[in-house]
Amino acid sequence: MGGGGHGLATAYYLATEYGIRDVAVVERGPIGLxxxxxxxxxxxxxxxxxxxxxxxxxxxxxxxGLERRLNFNAMVSQRGTLNLFHTEAQRDLMxxxxxxMRLLGVDAEAVSRDEVRSLVPxxxxxxxxxxxxxxxxxxxxxxxxxxxxxxxxxxxxxxxGVDIIExxxxxxxxxxxxxxxxxxxxxxxxxxxxxxxxxxxxxxVLAAMAGLTLPIESHVLQAFVTEGIKPVLDVVLTYGAGxxxxxxxxxxxxxxxxxxxxxxxxxxxxxxPMAEEVAASAVTLLPGVARLKILRQWGxxxxxxxxxxxxxxxxxxxxLIFNGGWxxxxxxxxxAGGMTTAHLIARGEAHPVATHLDLARFxxxxxxxxRGIGPYPxxx
Numbered sequence: 001m002g003g004g005g006h007g008l009a010t011a012y013y014l015a016t017e018y019g020i021r022d023v024a025v026v027e028r029g030p031i032g033l034x035x036x037x038x039x040x041x042x043x044x045x046x047x048x049x050x051x052x053x054x055x056x057x058x059x060x061x062x063x064x065g066l067e068r069r070l071n072f073n074a075m076v077s078q079r080g081t082l083n084l085f086h087t088e089a090q091r092d093l094m095x096x097x098x099x100x101m102r103l104l105g106v107d108a109e110a111v112s113r114d115e116v117r118s119l120v121p122x123x124x125x126x127x128x129x130x131x132x133x134x135x136x137x138x139x140x141x142x143x144x145x146x147x148x149x150x151x152x153x154x155x156x157x158x159x160x161g162v163d164i165i166e167x168x169x170x171x172x173x174x175x176x177x178x179x180x181x182x183x184x185x186x187x188x189x190x191x192x193x194x195x196x197x198x199x200x201x202x203x204x205v206l207a208a209m210a211g212l213t214l215p216i217e218s219h220v221l222q223a224f225v226t227e228g229i230k231p232v233l234d235v236v237l238t239y240g241a242g243x244x245x246x247x248x249x250x251x252x253x254x255x256x257x258x259x260x261x262x263x264x265x266x267x268x269x270x271x272x273p274m275a276e277e278v279a280a281s282a283v284t285l286l287p288g289v290a291r292l293k294i295l296r297q298w299g300x301x302x303x304x305x306x307x308x309x310x311x312x313x314x315x316x317x318x319x320l321i322f323n324g325g326w327x328x329x330x331x332x333x334x335x336a337g338g339m340t341t342a343h344l345i346a347r348g349e350a351h352p353v354a355t356h357l358d359l360a361r362f363x364x365x366x367x368x369x370x371r372g373i374g375p376y377p378x379x380x
Contacts, residue, residue: 001170001183001206002198003027005036005331006323008153009338010196010345011162017339018346021161024192026185028169032150035200035330038268038300040223040245040257042236043332044081044141045106048097049370051356052309056329057106058353059336060140066335072152074144075250081141081236082111082119084285086130090240098136111135120237122286130241130284141236143247149334173210173320180210180319194345196321201266201301203324210317215306215362216325217377219260220299222270224278226292228252237285244281253295256282260302262378268299302327307367308380312340312350313359321345322359327380 001007003025014020025031043063045056067074085094098108113134117125125132158164165187172184173195182191199206201218233248246256258278261271275297283290305311305325310333315322323341326333340351350358356368373379 001026001196002034002200003031003154003164003166004034004198004200005149005153005334006200006326006337006341007196007198008150008157008164009334010198010323010341011164012153012157012160013339013342014345015157015160015162018342020346023157024163024165024190025157026165026168026170026183026190028167030166031154031164032147035300036150036334037146038223038298039146039331040247040255041143041146041331042081042141042245042247043076043144044138044236046081046083046097046101046108046136046138046141047370048100049368050100050104051368052370053101053104053106055336055353055357056333057104058339059333062335062339063144064140066152070152070156072148072155074148074152076142076144078140078142079235079247080137080139081238082116082135082137083238083240084116084123084132084135085240086133088133091133094136101138107138107140109137109139111137119235120233122232122288123237124285124287127284137235143236145250146331153338170206170209173206175210175317178317180317192319194319194321196323196341196345198323198341200324200326200330201303203303203322205266207322210315210320212315212317214311214322214325216303217264218266219262219302219304219378220265220267220270221257221260221302221328222274222278222297222299223255223257224275224294224297225249225253225255226289227295229254229292239281239285242277242281242284244278244285246282246286254289254292260304260378266301268301270297270299304377304380306362306375306377307369308371308377309368310337310357311359312337312344312354312357314344315359
């Protein structure tokens with residue numbers, strides 16, 4: 001269930017890696033119009049917890065070979081991701097993070113204040129409140145064209161024998177006792193030995209059809225794009241004094257976003273207070289942005305878990321697999337999410353890089369809290 005990045009990638013890898021082609025992807029609308037098309041297209045593996053570094057590095061390596069494998073131009077651009085810091089405490093935190101990455105064989109480079117000026121001349125290094133002291137760069141990070149990801153995986157899965165059924169909304173889950181036996185849809189029932197739930201921000205709605213309550217809240221995340229301008233930004237840039245991240249698209253627009261709105265919603269739209277907060281961060285860091293016009297704003301529904309890390313897991317109902325709870329990490333994790341979910345379906349056990357993402361971790365108290373802030377989804 002779900003014709004977004006993770007659903008299509010799972011179907012593709014089931015068919016091509018594990019030889020399972022009796023697969024249908026059902027999507028209530030056209031493919032590619034959910035969260036896979038509502039994001040800021042960033043890919044990276046610059047995490048801190050070892051398990052998360054391994055998982056997202058696995059995904060980044062799959063991104064690096066994706067275009068050749070799919071024979072499809074996904075516009076993978078490894079321009080580098082640059083995280084800025086503004087205090088000595090942040091310098092220590094970034095240094096620990098970069099060292100942890102290097103210990104696990106992942107690229108990370110310390111960047112001085114002068115190097116920041118060279119990489120991103122537009123940055124105001126000396127603004128009064130938040131002077132930029134330096135940053136750290138992951139050269140292999142970057143961006144990917146989001147709609148190309150959806151269409152590349154869809155074409156690859158279809159050519160491998162997968163059925164992709166658009167305009168087919170799931171209205172119920174069929175079960176016999178503690179086992180899922182299929183789905184009810186607006187186009188009729190579908191029987192299945194295994195049903196995989198991969199519907200991003202609406203995970204809780206679909207899970208409720210099976211009588212399950214997930215450790216997830218749904219929040220909206222806004223993003224914006226400006227009018228097109230000549231090339232001015234060669235890296236993906238993140239702001240350490242506010243939740244702000246920006247890159248320049250191939251059309252010339254600056255694509256940027258900020259934090260989620262704190263309230264629960266399924267609405268794919270944002271609010272003025274968050275738009276103002278993102279704009280303030282943008283202008284503080286890059287004063288020249290104030291001269292640009294915003295062309296579009298959109299919202300994606302984030303399924304936020306209690307520890308900020310995703311879930312790839314079996315559920316208490318036999319035959320029901322769950323892929324979700326991606327918080328901010330869904331787009332960058334599409335290849336790894338698809339591969340590891342396919343492995344779970346085909347082999348009946350977690351993929352080695354995803355063993356820490358099981359649903360049972362919440363009951364057992366072994367959460368994977370990247371930020372160390374506790375069970376507050378809106379803060380993750």
